[in-house]
Amino acid sequence: xxxxxxxxxxxxxxxxxxxxxxVGLLLGAAVLLGRLARRLGMPSVVGxxxxxxxxxxxxxxxxxxxxxxxxLPQGPGAMHLLDAVGQIGVLLLVGITGMNxxxxxxxxxxxxxxxxxxxxxxxxxxxxxxxxxxVPAALLVEDTDRTVFALFAGVALCVxxxxxxxxxxxxxxxxxxxxxxxxxxxxxxxxxxxxxxxxVVSAMATTGVQGAAMVWTVLSLLAFVLCAWFAGRPLxxxxxxxxxxxxxxxxxxxxxxxxxxxxxxxxxxxxEAVIGAFLVGLVISYSGEMPREKLAPLRTVAVAVLAxxxxxxxxxxxxxxxxxxxxxxxxxxxxxxxxVAGKYAGAYAGARAGRLGHWEGLALGAxxxxxxxxxVIIAMVGLRLGILTTGMYTIIVLxxxxxxxxxxxxxxxxxxxxPVTVEERARExxxxxxxxxxxxxxxxxxxxNS
Numbered sequence: 001x002x003x004x005x006x007x008x009x010x011x012x013x014x015x016x017x018x019x020x021x022x023v024g025l026l027l028g029a030a031v032l033l034g035r036l037a038r039r040l041g042m043p044s045v046v047g048x049x050x051x052x053x054x055x056x057x058x059x060x061x062x063x064x065x066x067x068x069x070x071x072l073p074q075g076p077g078a079m080h081l082l083d084a085v086g087q088i089g090v091l092l093l094v095g096i097t098g099m100n101x102x103x104x105x106x107x108x109x110x111x112x113x114x115x116x117x118x119x120x121x122x123x124x125x126x127x128x129x130x131x132x133x134x135v136p137a138a139l140l141v142e143d144t145d146r147t148v149f150a151l152f153a154g155v156a157l158c159v160x161x162x163x164x165x166x167x168x169x170x171x172x173x174x175x176x177x178x179x180x181x182x183x184x185x186x187x188x189x190x191x192x193x194x195x196x197x198x199x200v201v202s203a204m205a206t207t208g209v210q211g212a213a214m215v216w217t218v219l220s221l222l223a224f225v226l227c228a229w230f231a232g233r234p235l236x237x238x239x240x241x242x243x244x245x246x247x248x249x250x251x252x253x254x255x256x257x258x259x260x261x262x263x264x265x266x267x268x269x270x271x272e273a274v275i276g277a278f279l280v281g282l283v284i285s286y287s288g289e290m291p292r293e294k295l296a297p298l299r300t301v302a303v304a305v306l307a308x309x310x311x312x313x314x315x316x317x318x319x320x321x322x323x324x325x326x327x328x329x330x331x332x333x334x335x336x337x338x339x340v341a342g343k344y345a346g347a348y349a350g351a352r353a354g355r356l357g358h359w360e361g362l363a364l365g366a367x368x369x370x371x372x373x374x375x376v377i378i379a380m381v382g383l384r385l386g387i388l389t390t391g392m393y394t395i396i397v398l399x400x401x402x403x404x405x406x407x408x409x410x411x412x413x414x415x416x417x418x419p420v421t422v423e424e425r426a427r428e429x430x431x432x433x434x435x436x437x438x439x440x441x442x443x444x445x446x447x448x449n450s
Contacts, residue, residue, distance in 0.1 A: 019081050022072060023309065026051060026082070026316075030308035043164050043404045045372050048308045049397065052315020062321065072316065086313040088260075089306025090377055091277040095259035096302055097162060098281020099290065101188050112354035113182060117189035119350025120368050121158045124342030125197075128157035131338045136327045139391045151201045152387050156379065156396050157339045159194035161372030162187045164404050168370065172408065174415060179360055183367040186347070190368065195278050196221060198378060199271040205385045206270055220269050228262070228279045233287055236280075240289035251291045252298035255284055272381055311373075314380055314397070322391045332395045339399050340406070343369045359417040366410035375400035 011019070029051035037047030053059060061068045072078070132150035140149060165187050174180040203217040236258060243251045259277045266276030284290050322328045344365035351361035379396040382388035388396070 015077075018071075018078065022078070022082060023085065025071070026055065026312040027305065027309050029054060030312040031304075034308055041408060043167065043370075043372055044308075045164070045311055045376065046401050046405060048311035049315040049318065049376065049401060051308075051312040053318050053320065054315075055312075056316040056318060058318060058320035082309075082313045082316075085306070086310035087273070089302060089310040090380075091259055091263050091273060092256065092298070092302035093307045093310070093373065094274045094377070095255070095262075095277040095281035095284075096299055097191070098278040098283075099285040099295075100166075101162070101191065101282055101285065102184070103188065103286070108181075108185070112351070112356060113185035113189065115354040116182065116186040116347050116350035116364050116368075117193070119346035119348075119353070120160065120186060120190055120343055120364075121193055121346065123346030123349070124339060125154040125158040127338040127342035128154035131157075131335055134334065135331055135392070138327060139331060139389055139395075141386055141389055144387065145205075148201065148205050149387055151204065152382055153335075155194065155197045155201055156375060156382070157335070157342060157399070158190075158197075159371055159374045159378060160187045160190040160343075160368045161370050161374040161400075161404065162191045164370045164372030164407070165367055168408050168411065169367065172412060172415075174411075177415070177418075177420070179363050179367075179415065179418065182356075182360075183364055186350075186364065187368055191278075191374070194374065194378075195275050196225075198381065199266070199275045202272045202381060202385055203270050205387055217270075221271065221275075224266060224269060224271070224276075225279065228283055232280070233283050236283050237287040237289045240284070240287055240291065244289065244291050244294075249294070251294040252301075255295060255298055258284065274377060274381070307373075311376060314376055317380075317383065317390060318394045318397055319390050320394065322394055325391075328391050328395070331391075332398060335395050336399050336402060339371075340369060340403060343403075357418075359414050363411055363414035363418065366407055366414055369410070370404045370407035371400045372404045373400075375403075 030048040033047030033050045033054075034044035035047070037050075038044050055068075055072065060071075129150045132146070132153040135149075135153075140146075162184070165183060169180045169183065199221050200217055203220075239254060239258070240251065243254050259280050262276035262280030262283075263273035264276070266279070267273040323332060344362075347365040347368050348361035351364050352358075356364075376397055379388065379393050379400070382396070383390075383393045
């Protein structure tokens with residue numbers, strides 16, 4: 001005889017109180033420090049991560065351990081609640097990034113964009129794989145597979161952050177320049193390749209480094225991409241068309257559902273959830289039915305509320321006190337040097353191969369060196385999969401912060417040596433004249449300045 005299952009008890013009164021207090025403090029600190037970072041000319045993600053640093057083991061725990069334990073207990077229950085909310089934020093942020101990827105821009109920039117992107121991927125990826133061999137065993141997860149760790153380090157160092165790059169170029173009034181358009185085009189390819197590489201490496205971390213498993217992972221990824229593009233795109237177009245006809249007010253909710261379900265699909269085939277979110281965002285963008293103006297509420301909630309909370313939560317896992325250990329500090333400096341030198345060398349070599357000038361190559365290296373949100377997300381994936389220790393996670397997040405802060409002044413220095421062409425002046429006038437008409441389709445996510 002079947003009996004009715006007892007209903008699940010709701011969250012306890014004290015647990016609910018602490019969760020709300022944690023969310024309020026983290027989000028408040030993230031918003032305040034994010035605004036401060038922007039006033040200082042840095043990406044807001046720097047301040048948002050610092051919110052977690054201030055409230056985490058880097059500052060609050062050493063100064064007031066008792067209060068820190070009461071406010072943010074390290075038990076899995078409390079942290080999983082914060083992680084769950086943050087995961088929704090990062091999925092929406094990645095989905096919005098996918099919505100703003102302009103594949104047409106890559107086609108227009110053609111050979112130069114491809115060469116710069118390939119150079120900016122291959123050289124730092126190889127550098128990351130090489131530097132992984134020099135990481136002390138004390139900074140590795142016990143019994144970790146060095147091959148998986150090396151490949152993950154390569155992915156972490158080869159990515160670029162399209163949202164940070166686009167916002168930097170917009171703030172510096174360089175988006176209309178040829179160098180700005182080329183930087184965005186190459187970064188689009190970097191973004192796509194980075195997500196695909198992450199899916200393969202994360203699958204290897206769960207299934208092991210086996211020839212058959214790797215082939216299956218690549219085939220599954222290819223099938224997923226083809227299914228999303230050829231089968232998912234018409235379906236998404238129909239759903240968005242229906243949403244528009246019914247008034248369009250349901251478009252933000254519909255896109256949220258699609259992004260989350262895309263994340264579910266990729267996670268179900270043992271790939272990272274962010275891969276599915278990114279692909280669905282890309283499909284929404286190229287469905288031909290995306291009501292861009294109707295999606296403003298979704299962008300506001302994701303970029304201004306949920307994403308800062310995610311980065312503040314990510315900051316809680318940064319332990320800067322670990323840098324007091326000589327081996328951690330030395331590894332951090334080595335990884336940072338390889339990341340910066342690899343991206344510069346690769347982008348510069350690609351630019352020169354594409355028959356671009358010396359200062360154009362340096363400008364491309366400066367712009368694409370910003371890793372921002374993407375590397376933080378990848379670091380969180382590595383921590384969740386058990387590939388990274390807290391020490392290595394701290395190092396990779398520091399690389400994301402330092403490279404994002406470095407990008408604007410170095411880019412400004414290189415661009416000053418490049419003359420403005422007549423075509424660029426005409427494009428600037430055209431873009432300024434169209435500014436009041438609202439964003440066009442496939443404009444980079446400049447407002448997503450995390």
